[in-house]
Amino acid sequence: MATALFEADEEPSFDVMSADFAGDTRLICADRYWRLRFLHRPNIRTAAACSAWLIRHVAREHRTEVLEKWSLGYAFITRDSVESALELSRAAEEIVGTDTSAGDTAHFATLYHAGKLRANLCFDELHQFLDSSLLALAAGVHRQAPLFTALRSFAAFGSPAITAEHATGLLDHAWSSPERTRHVVDICLNGIQFATPFDGHGELLRDRAAEAVRDHPHDHMFHFRLASGQHMVRDNDAALDSIDTALRHLPASGSRGSHKLLQEQFIAKRDAILEGRLRAELDTEHAEVLADQEHRHNQRWEQLSTELDRRSAEQEKAQRESQETARANHVRSVELVAVFTSAIAFAVGSLQVSLTGSFTLKDRLALIGAWGAFHVLFALLVVGGTWYITRPRR
Numbered sequence: 001m002a003t004a005l006f007e008a009d010e011e012p013s014f015d016v017m018s019a020d021f022a023g024d025t026r027l028i029c030a031d032r033y034w035r036l037r038f039l040h041r042p043n044i045r046t047a048a049a050c051s052a053w054l055i056r057h058v059a060r061e062h063r064t065e066v067l068e069k070w071s072l073g074y075a076f077i078t079r080d081s082v083e084s085a086l087e088l089s090r091a092a093e094e095i096v097g098t099d100t101s102a103g104d105t106a107h108f109a110t111l112y113h114a115g116k117l118r119a120n121l122c123f124d125e126l127h128q129f130l131d132s133s134l135l136a137l138a139a140g141v142h143r144q145a146p147l148f149t150a151l152r153s154f155a156a157f158g159s160p161a162i163t164a165e166h167a168t169g170l171l172d173h174a175w176s177s178p179e180r181t182r183h184v185v186d187i188c189l190n191g192i193q194f195a196t197p198f199d200g201h202g203e204l205l206r207d208r209a210a211e212a213v214r215d216h217p218h219d220h221m222f223h224f225r226l227a228s229g230q231h232m233v234r235d236n237d238a239a240l241d242s243i244d245t246a247l248r249h250l251p252a253s254g255s256r257g258s259h260k261l262l263q264e265q266f267i268a269k270r271d272a273i274l275e276g277r278l279r280a281e282l283d284t285e286h287a288e289v290l291a292d293q294e295h296r297h298n299q300r301w302e303q304l305s306t307e308l309d310r311r312s313a314e315q316e317k318a319q320r321e322s323q324e325t326a327r328a329n330h331v332r333s334v335e336l337v338a339v340f341t342s343a344i345a346f347a348v349g350s351l352q353v354s355l356t357g358s359f360t361l362k363d364r365l366a367l368i369g370a371w372g373a374f375h376v377l378f379a380l381l382v383v384g385g386t387w388y389i390t391r392p393r394r
Contacts, residue, residue: 002032006040011053019062021069030057034070035077042078044088044109044135047071048095051108055100068147068183071108075115082116092135103140110136114151118187121194123158130155146177146184154191164198167191175208182219185212189225202232213242220249224266227273236277243270338382342375 005012012033018024021031034050050070058066083091092106099105113135117126130136130152142148149170156167171188174180189212192205206229212222227242247266251259 002029002036005033006036011049012057014057016058016062016066018059019065019069027066031070035074038074038078042074042081043083044091044095044113047074047109047112048091048105050074051105054108055104064181067108068111068181071111072115072118072183072187075112076119079116079119082120082122083113088113088133088135092133092138096134096138099138101140103138103142106135106138106140107142107145110139110142111147111151118151118154118190121158123155123194124161126151127155127159127162146174146180147187149174149177150184150187150191154187154194157191157195160196164195164201167195168204171208182216185215186221189222193225193228202229205229206233206235218249220246220251220262220266223249224269227269231269231273231276234276234280236273236280239273240270240277243273334386335383338386339379342379342382345375 012030016027153170156162209226209229223246227239230239
């Protein structure tokens with residue numbers, strides 16, 4: 001039916017009362033119809049027509065979910081046809097001239113073109129488009145919506161000209177909004193993952209993705225973002241569990257994106273995680289080997305240091321003993337000379353007293369005794385003085 005409507009150049013006339021893309025046949029038909037329209041003419045004029053149909057035919061309570069899914073989804077599948085600034089300007093003038101006072105059509109068209117720039121990772125172009133283009137400015141109050149802020153955060157994270165603090169501020173503003181949707185969370189996490197590296201980058205992605213997984217436990221993309229954050233902080237075991245969960249929840253088919261493309265992306269991430277895990281194990285083993293080698297080296301150094309200290313102490317002891325021996329020899333030589341000199345002087349003096357003079361025997365013996373005592377005292381003074389002067393001093 002969608003193909004027949006497209007070929008007849010007729011828009012669906014029925015209303016859509018839900019956002020169940022898997023079970024609502026009317027929504028599925030409308031989705032396929034507008035998919036064909038966007039593939040045929042991938043421009044913001046088609047986006048304007050789609051927005052007008054959506055406002056007329058989709059129930060208000062489900063309009064936001066359908067709007068976000070269509071604008072970003074159709075942007076992804078037509079990302080290879082980005083309109084030039086001149087084409088945007090001409091089409092924007094037409095859209096603004098017929099738009100509602102709230103800027104609903106400009107809002108959808110802005111999200112569509114921004115989705116293309118996001119899919120192509122054109123961060124600076126996306127930042128400039130959201131901040132200053134006529135189409136984005138015409139979105140009016142929708143510029144304060146969390147999805148719009150999330151896209152600004154995505155552009156800021158990827159642009160090297162914008163600080164991580166500013167990007168994180170935009171992220172927090174969109175993340176904390178009570179109107180935060182699944183698409184807002186996805187764009188926020190996408191922006192963190194592709195951000196220019198900054199301090200706390202991996203931790204921020206891991207923590208926000210973990211919160212997203214708690215809110216959406218069966219969302220394969222959020223498990224993939226969580227695995228990426230865990231891999232960035234080198235928690236490879238947890239990252240492997242998360243990427244396996246993402247592969248398990250990846251649907252086998254779908255009209256919004258390519259299953260094969262996502263599967264290849266997830267498998268590539270899994271291979272990178274396994275490689276990081278193996279590298280971490282090898283690094284751990286290498287660190288253990290280095291630690292063991294360092295321990296053995298320290299032991300050998302301590303043994304060598306102890307042996308050198310022992311030999312140095314022995315050398316110092318031998319040197320001190322040699323010096324003490326040399327000193328003692330000198331002292332003994334002086335003492336020997338002193339004693340020998342005293343003995344000769346005593347002998348000569350005693351002989352003179354014995355051979356000359358008229359002293360009695362008793363007087364001679366007394367004189368010889370006094371002479372001998374004098375020489376003994378002289379010898380003791382010389383020996384004692386020599387010892388005192390040359391004694392070891394420590």
